[in-house]
Amino acid sequence: MDGQWGINAISEITLSAEGIELSQLGLTAADDPIQLTGGILDEAAVTIGKDATSNAIVLKTLAGRFSGVNTAGALAVSQGSAQFEKRGDIIQITDGQALYQGQTITAEGQVLTALSGEKTLDFAVNMPAGNPAVLLPGLQSSGDLAAQGRVTGSVLSPVLSGNFTLDSLHFGDMIVNGINGTFSYTRQTLRLLTAEGTTIGGSIAASGDIYPDSQQFNLSISGNGLDSSLFTKKDVNGPLSLEGMATGSAAAAMLQGNFTIYDGKAYGISFQTLTGNFMKQGSAEAEVSNLAVKTDLGVFYPEQLNQSVMDKLHERNLPITRAEVKEKVTEKVREKMLEKLFR
Known part of the structure; x- marks a missing residue:
C-alpha cells in the first residue's frame, strides 16, 4: 500500500x-x-x-x-x-x-x-490458423481455418461475428475448395451468413446453421457453372446450375434440390436445357427425377436418362414432345370414331 x-x-x-x-x-x-x-x-x-x-x-x-x-x-x-x-x-x-x-x-x-x-x-x-477437424468435427475438411471477427453483446451471452477462410470441405465425394464467407456464433450455433467456394469446375455457395456439438448441419446451397459430367456417371455434359438443401452430417450428407444443365449433350444428343430434381446421399451417385429435356425438336419428359431413351429420341420412333403426344392421341380418337361410323 x-x-x-x-x-x-x-x-x-x-x-x-x-x-x-x-x-x-x-x-x-x-x-x-x-x-x-x-x-x-x-x-x-x-x-x-x-x-x-x-x-x-x-x-x-x-x-x-x-x-x-x-x-x-x-x-x-x-x-x-x-x-x-x-x-x-x-x-x-x-x-x-x-x-x-x-x-x-x-x-x-x-x-x-x-x-x-x-x-x-x-x-x-x-484465429490465424485453426484446425477445422477439431473446430468443425461434423464436417470433413482439410487445410487451415482462419477467422477474424468481433465479440459483442453481454459478458454472459456474447455473440461472435466475422469472416473466415477454409482450404477445403468434403460433401461425400464432392470437394469444395477455397472457401470464404461470413458467420455468426451464439448459443453453440454457428450460422453461415455467406460461404462461397469452387468445385467440379464451377462455384458453389451455402448459408444456414451448423451445430458443432451434434455435428449436424442444415444448409441452403446453390451452384453455377458446375461440370455436370463430374456430378453423375451418366453420359451427360454441359454447365450445371443447382439449388437445394444439404442436411445431416459429413459422413451421411443428404443433398437434394433441382438442377438445370445448359447447352449440353446427353448420350450424343444435343439439348438446350435439361432440368429436373436430384437427390445425392453421401458418396452415392445422384438420383434424378422429373426430367425435362428441351431440344430443337421440342421438349420431352423421360422417366429416366439413359442410352435407350436417347436412342428413341434420335430415331423418332415414339411421340416425345407434348405436341406429338397430343397429335397422336387426337389421331387415335379420330380412328376410333371413323371405325364406329363406317362399321
Missing part, C-alpha cells in the same frame, strides 16, 4: 496484490451461462481517492495482468491471459490470448459498464 489520506489534504492510496486465485473472487455464479473455473490474478494495482466535490471514495485506476484463465459453459476457453486497465466505466484489455478447443486465438478490446450495471463486450478477435 502506498499514498496518503487526510481530511483536507490530497487523499490517494494505491493498493497492490499478486497471485490471487480468480475463482475465489466470485466473478461468476453457478447458474451463469459462462463460469470462470480457474485462473490467477498475477498482479493488480488499485488506486482510490476522494471526489473533490462530495468527498466520496472513488476508484481512480485499476490495472494488472491475469493468466491461466479457464472457463466453462457457453464459451469454454483455456490458458487465457491478458493485461487490463480500468478507467471510468471502461476496462481496456490488451495482449489477450487463449486456447479455444486447443486452437490459439488473440483478442483485444473493451468491457463497458452501463449505468444499470450491465457489462457488454466490444472485442476484436483473431
Whole structure:
C-alpha cells in the first residue's frame, strides 16, 4: 500500500496484490451461462481517492495482468491471459490470448459498464490458423481455418461475428475448395451468413446453421457453372446450375434440390436445357427425377436418362414432345370414331 489520506489534504492510496486465485473472487455464479473455473490474478494495482466535490471514495485506476484463465459453459476457453486497465466505466484489455478447443486465438478490446450495471463486450478477435477437424468435427475438411471477427453483446451471452477462410470441405465425394464467407456464433450455433467456394469446375455457395456439438448441419446451397459430367456417371455434359438443401452430417450428407444443365449433350444428343430434381446421399451417385429435356425438336419428359431413351429420341420412333403426344392421341380418337361410323 502506498499514498496518503487526510481530511483536507490530497487523499490517494494505491493498493497492490499478486497471485490471487480468480475463482475465489466470485466473478461468476453457478447458474451463469459462462463460469470462470480457474485462473490467477498475477498482479493488480488499485488506486482510490476522494471526489473533490462530495468527498466520496472513488476508484481512480485499476490495472494488472491475469493468466491461466479457464472457463466453462457457453464459451469454454483455456490458458487465457491478458493485461487490463480500468478507467471510468471502461476496462481496456490488451495482449489477450487463449486456447479455444486447443486452437490459439488473440483478442483485444473493451468491457463497458452501463449505468444499470450491465457489462457488454466490444472485442476484436483473431484465429490465424485453426484446425477445422477439431473446430468443425461434423464436417470433413482439410487445410487451415482462419477467422477474424468481433465479440459483442453481454459478458454472459456474447455473440461472435466475422469472416473466415477454409482450404477445403468434403460433401461425400464432392470437394469444395477455397472457401470464404461470413458467420455468426451464439448459443453453440454457428450460422453461415455467406460461404462461397469452387468445385467440379464451377462455384458453389451455402448459408444456414451448423451445430458443432451434434455435428449436424442444415444448409441452403446453390451452384453455377458446375461440370455436370463430374456430378453423375451418366453420359451427360454441359454447365450445371443447382439449388437445394444439404442436411445431416459429413459422413451421411443428404443433398437434394433441382438442377438445370445448359447447352449440353446427353448420350450424343444435343439439348438446350435439361432440368429436373436430384437427390445425392453421401458418396452415392445422384438420383434424378422429373426430367425435362428441351431440344430443337421440342421438349420431352423421360422417366429416366439413359442410352435407350436417347436412342428413341434420335430415331423418332415414339411421340416425345407434348405436341406429338397430343397429335397422336387426337389421331387415335379420330380412328376410333371413323371405325364406329363406317362399321
